[in-house]
Amino acid sequence: IRNRWPALHRWNGRLYMLSALALALGGLWMTWGRGTWLNYIGAIGITLDALLITGFVALAWQAARQRRFADHRRWAIRLFAVASAVWFMRVGYMAWGLATGGAGIGKAMDGPFDIFLAFANSLLPLAIAEIYLRASARGTPFARQATAALLGVSGLVILAGSAGAWMMMWGPYI
Known part of the structure; x- marks a missing residue:
């Protein structure tokens, strides 16, 4: 998709990153804003994951904007793993x-x-x-x-x- 339909790749990636970011922030809000966690260690694990997602979205986006596509690919793979x-x-x-x-x-x-x-x-x-x-x-x-x-x-x-x-x-x- 990336080589054959680059516009689709870009928009799909933007939608994926926006969705991952929204869900990570929603997870943080449900954990700490609503207090829907069963134990403190689990809440810390959710928080760590949300921070990793947020960081990897930023790094993947930045690398793509700077046209460092090899770096962008690596950050996107990391984002997929934690998202x-x-x-x-x-x-x-x-x-x-x-x-x-x-x-x-x-x-x-x-x-x-x-x-x-x-x-x-x-x-x-x-x-x-x-x-x-x-x-x-x-x-x-x-x-x-x-x-x-x-x-x-x-x-x-x-x-x-x-x-x-x-x-x-x-x-x-x-």
């Missing part, structure tokens, strides 16, 4: 639940797994995105193969978590 944190949280809970029966999940989302996922839902995809960016830019053949394997395993976990989310969260209500 998808709520999806990764749901998928993470379902994959963990299928694998362990829900061990470490507290009633108020204050168990060890809940605390881990409050930060891992944005930081783990961001770390995987960083590994991908570094391996694709200057990685050895082994590093590229290991990164491909990591992406494959991540994809399988996302697939399992998505199936679990469908079976337990959404499917029964349709």
